[in-house]
Amino acid sequence: NAGVTQTPKFQVLKTGQSMTLQCAQDMNHNSMYWYRQDPGMGLRLIYYSASEGTTDKGEVPNGYNVSRLKKQNFLLGLESAAPSQTSVYFCASSYPSGGPGNTIYFGEGSWLTVV
Protein backbone atom coordinates (compact mmCIF):
# COMPACT_ATOMS: atom_id res chain seq x y z
CA ASN A 1 0.00 0.00 0.00
CA ALA A 2 1.93 3.00 -1.31
CA GLY A 3 -0.70 5.62 -0.41
CA VAL A 4 -0.43 8.71 -2.64
CA THR A 5 2.36 8.70 -5.22
CA GLN A 6 3.44 11.75 -7.22
CA THR A 7 5.72 12.00 -10.22
CA PRO A 8 8.05 13.63 -10.96
CA LYS A 9 9.59 14.61 -7.64
CA PHE A 10 11.74 17.35 -9.15
CA GLN A 11 11.35 19.24 -12.42
CA VAL A 12 12.88 22.32 -14.01
CA LEU A 13 10.93 23.95 -16.82
CA LYS A 14 11.59 26.87 -19.09
CA THR A 15 8.99 29.62 -19.31
CA GLY A 16 6.32 28.65 -21.81
CA GLN A 17 6.90 24.91 -21.63
CA SER A 18 4.11 22.56 -20.71
CA MET A 19 4.11 19.57 -18.39
CA THR A 20 1.87 17.25 -16.43
CA LEU A 21 2.23 16.27 -12.80
CA GLN A 22 0.91 12.81 -12.15
CA CYS A 23 -0.74 11.52 -9.00
CA ALA A 24 -1.92 8.04 -8.13
CA GLN A 25 -3.58 6.68 -4.99
CA ASP A 26 -4.20 3.07 -4.04
CA MET A 27 -6.55 3.65 -1.10
CA ASN A 28 -9.76 3.62 -3.17
CA HIS A 29 -10.45 7.22 -2.16
CA ASN A 30 -13.16 9.09 -4.00
CA SER A 31 -11.77 12.61 -3.51
CA MET A 32 -8.45 13.90 -4.79
CA TYR A 33 -6.76 17.30 -4.60
CA TRP A 34 -3.89 19.39 -5.88
CA TYR A 35 -2.34 21.99 -3.58
CA ARG A 36 0.61 24.30 -4.05
CA GLN A 37 2.81 25.39 -1.17
CA ASP A 38 4.74 28.66 -1.20
CA PRO A 39 6.68 30.24 1.69
CA GLY A 40 4.35 32.15 4.00
CA MET A 41 1.29 31.20 1.93
CA GLY A 42 0.50 27.82 3.38
CA LEU A 43 -1.24 25.19 1.29
CA ARG A 44 -3.49 26.66 -1.38
CA LEU A 45 -6.02 24.50 -3.22
CA ILE A 46 -5.63 24.53 -7.01
CA TYR A 47 -8.26 21.99 -8.07
CA TYR A 48 -10.10 19.14 -6.46
CA SER A 49 -12.15 16.20 -7.62
CA ALA A 50 -14.99 14.78 -5.56
CA SER A 51 -15.25 11.66 -7.72
CA GLU A 52 -14.04 10.09 -10.95
CA GLY A 53 -14.93 12.29 -13.92
CA THR A 54 -15.64 15.46 -11.90
CA THR A 55 -13.37 18.38 -11.12
CA ASP A 56 -13.83 21.76 -9.42
CA LYS A 57 -11.74 24.89 -9.10
CA GLY A 58 -10.07 25.71 -5.82
CA GLU A 59 -8.50 28.95 -4.60
CA VAL A 60 -5.81 29.39 -7.30
CA PRO A 61 -6.80 27.54 -10.52
CA ASN A 62 -5.51 30.04 -13.09
CA GLY A 63 -2.77 28.62 -15.33
CA TYR A 64 -3.61 25.00 -14.52
CA ASN A 65 -5.86 22.27 -15.83
CA VAL A 66 -6.72 18.87 -14.39
CA SER A 67 -7.98 15.49 -15.46
CA ARG A 68 -9.65 12.72 -13.44
CA LEU A 69 -10.37 9.96 -15.97
CA LYS A 70 -9.73 7.13 -13.51
CA LYS A 71 -10.59 6.95 -9.83
CA GLN A 72 -7.00 6.32 -8.82
CA ASN A 73 -5.38 9.07 -10.91
CA PHE A 74 -5.50 12.87 -10.82
CA LEU A 75 -3.35 14.81 -13.29
CA LEU A 76 -2.32 18.47 -13.02
CA GLY A 77 -1.31 20.22 -16.22
CA LEU A 78 0.59 23.42 -16.83
CA GLU A 79 -0.05 24.51 -20.41
CA SER A 80 2.43 27.40 -20.53
CA ALA A 81 4.62 27.49 -17.44
CA ALA A 82 5.41 30.84 -15.79
CA PRO A 83 7.99 31.68 -13.09
CA SER A 84 5.08 32.39 -10.71
CA GLN A 85 4.27 28.69 -10.86
CA THR A 86 7.56 27.80 -9.19
CA SER A 87 6.35 25.98 -6.11
CA VAL A 88 6.02 22.69 -4.29
CA TYR A 89 2.95 20.80 -5.45
CA PHE A 90 1.16 18.29 -3.25
CA CYS A 91 -1.41 15.81 -4.40
CA ALA A 92 -3.79 14.44 -1.78
CA SER A 93 -6.75 12.13 -1.44
CA SER A 94 -9.49 11.48 1.08
CA TYR A 95 -12.61 9.50 1.81
CA PRO A 96 -15.85 11.24 0.96
CA SER A 97 -17.79 13.03 3.65
CA GLY A 98 -19.22 10.61 6.19
CA GLY A 99 -16.74 7.89 5.38
CA PRO A 100 -14.05 6.57 7.73
CA GLY A 101 -11.27 8.97 8.52
CA ASN A 102 -12.34 11.97 6.48
CA THR A 103 -8.68 12.85 6.49
CA ILE A 104 -6.54 14.12 3.65
CA TYR A 105 -3.51 11.98 2.89
CA PHE A 106 -0.72 13.78 1.06
CA GLY A 107 1.81 12.63 -1.47
CA GLU A 108 5.49 13.41 -0.98
CA GLY A 109 5.39 16.55 -3.09
CA SER A 110 6.75 17.67 -6.46
CA TRP A 111 9.31 20.48 -6.55
CA LEU A 112 8.80 22.53 -9.72
CA THR A 113 11.08 25.36 -10.82
CA VAL A 114 10.23 27.53 -13.82
CA VAL A 115 13.13 29.55 -15.19
Next chain:
Amino acid sequence: GENVEQHPSTLSVQEGDSAVIKCTYSDSASNYFPWYKQELGKRPQLIIDIRSNVGEKKDQRIAVTLNKTAKHFSLHITETQPEDSAVYFCAARTSGTYKYIFGTGTRLKVLA
Protein backbone atom coordinates in the same frame (compact mmCIF):
# COMPACT_ATOMS: atom_id res chain seq x y z
CA GLY B 1 -15.09 32.47 -0.23
CA GLU B 2 -13.95 30.29 2.59
CA ASN B 3 -10.96 31.46 4.58
CA VAL B 4 -8.90 30.11 7.48
CA GLU B 5 -6.69 32.48 9.44
CA GLN B 6 -3.88 31.04 11.56
CA HIS B 7 -1.77 32.71 14.27
CA PRO B 8 1.00 33.10 15.12
CA SER B 9 3.12 32.58 12.03
CA THR B 10 6.15 31.71 14.18
CA LEU B 11 6.36 30.51 17.76
CA SER B 12 9.41 29.78 19.90
CA VAL B 13 9.07 28.00 23.24
CA GLN B 14 11.46 26.48 25.73
CA GLU B 15 11.54 22.71 25.94
CA GLY B 16 8.93 21.55 28.42
CA ASP B 17 6.71 24.60 27.99
CA SER B 18 3.31 24.59 26.28
CA ALA B 19 2.52 25.88 22.79
CA VAL B 20 -0.82 27.15 21.51
CA ILE B 21 -1.72 27.80 17.88
CA LYS B 22 -5.02 29.43 16.98
CA CYS B 23 -7.19 29.32 13.85
CA THR B 24 -10.37 31.09 12.82
CA TYR B 25 -12.60 29.98 9.98
CA SER B 26 -15.11 31.99 8.00
CA ASP B 27 -17.63 29.42 6.79
CA SER B 28 -20.13 28.56 9.51
CA ALA B 29 -20.98 25.35 7.62
CA SER B 30 -17.50 23.93 8.29
CA ASN B 31 -17.77 20.71 10.26
CA TYR B 32 -14.35 19.03 10.33
CA PHE B 33 -11.05 20.53 11.51
CA PRO B 34 -7.80 18.58 11.12
CA TRP B 35 -4.32 19.67 12.17
CA TYR B 36 -1.20 18.71 10.23
CA LYS B 37 2.49 18.69 11.10
CA GLN B 38 5.04 19.20 8.36
CA GLU B 39 8.73 18.58 8.93
CA LEU B 40 11.29 20.19 6.64
CA GLY B 41 11.14 18.70 3.15
CA LYS B 42 8.39 16.25 4.09
CA ARG B 43 4.69 15.95 3.42
CA PRO B 44 2.07 17.27 5.88
CA GLN B 45 0.83 14.53 8.19
CA LEU B 46 -2.30 14.47 10.33
CA ILE B 47 -1.68 14.76 14.05
CA ILE B 48 -5.18 15.32 15.43
CA ASP B 49 -8.64 16.27 14.22
CA ILE B 50 -11.97 17.36 15.65
CA ARG B 51 -15.53 17.30 14.36
CA SER B 52 -18.05 20.06 14.88
CA ASN B 53 -20.12 18.07 17.39
CA VAL B 54 -17.18 17.85 19.82
CA GLY B 55 -15.69 20.66 21.91
CA GLU B 56 -12.34 19.13 22.80
CA LYS B 57 -10.18 16.16 21.90
CA LYS B 58 -6.92 14.96 23.44
CA ASP B 59 -4.20 12.58 22.31
CA GLN B 60 -1.34 12.33 24.81
CA ARG B 61 0.47 15.72 24.74
CA ILE B 62 -1.72 17.17 21.99
CA ALA B 63 -5.21 18.59 22.32
CA VAL B 64 -7.57 20.53 20.10
CA THR B 65 -10.45 22.75 21.21
CA LEU B 66 -13.32 24.04 19.11
CA ASN B 67 -15.60 27.02 19.72
CA LYS B 68 -18.30 26.87 17.04
CA THR B 69 -19.95 30.10 18.14
CA ALA B 70 -16.73 32.04 17.68
CA LYS B 71 -15.67 29.90 14.67
CA HIS B 72 -12.38 29.36 16.39
CA PHE B 73 -10.24 26.27 17.06
CA SER B 74 -6.87 25.82 18.70
CA LEU B 75 -4.02 23.31 18.96
CA HIS B 76 -2.38 22.83 22.35
CA ILE B 77 0.93 21.00 22.76
CA THR B 78 2.08 20.39 26.32
CA GLU B 79 5.56 19.42 27.57
CA THR B 80 7.08 20.38 24.23
CA GLN B 81 10.11 18.48 22.97
CA PRO B 82 12.70 19.37 20.30
CA GLU B 83 11.08 16.87 17.91
CA ASP B 84 7.89 18.95 18.03
CA SER B 85 9.73 21.61 16.00
CA ALA B 86 7.97 21.78 12.62
CA VAL B 87 5.36 23.76 10.69
CA TYR B 88 1.80 23.17 11.83
CA PHE B 89 -1.25 23.74 9.63
CA CYS B 90 -4.89 23.93 10.58
CA ALA B 91 -7.64 23.22 8.07
CA ALA B 92 -11.40 23.38 7.77
CA ARG B 93 -13.76 21.37 5.59
CA THR B 94 -17.23 22.56 4.74
CA SER B 95 -20.15 20.19 5.26
CA GLY B 96 -21.41 18.70 2.02
CA THR B 97 -18.22 19.47 0.09
CA TYR B 98 -14.84 17.84 -0.20
CA LYS B 99 -12.86 21.07 -0.06
CA TYR B 100 -10.24 21.48 2.65
CA ILE B 101 -9.01 25.04 3.19
CA PHE B 102 -5.73 25.40 5.06
CA GLY B 103 -4.32 28.12 7.26
CA THR B 104 -0.99 29.71 6.36
CA GLY B 105 0.97 27.67 8.89
CA THR B 106 2.85 28.20 12.15
CA ARG B 107 6.56 27.49 12.42
CA LEU B 108 7.14 26.10 15.92
CA LYS B 109 10.64 26.07 17.34
CA VAL B 110 11.27 24.22 20.58
CA LEU B 111 14.47 25.43 22.18
CA ALA B 112 16.49 22.90 24.15
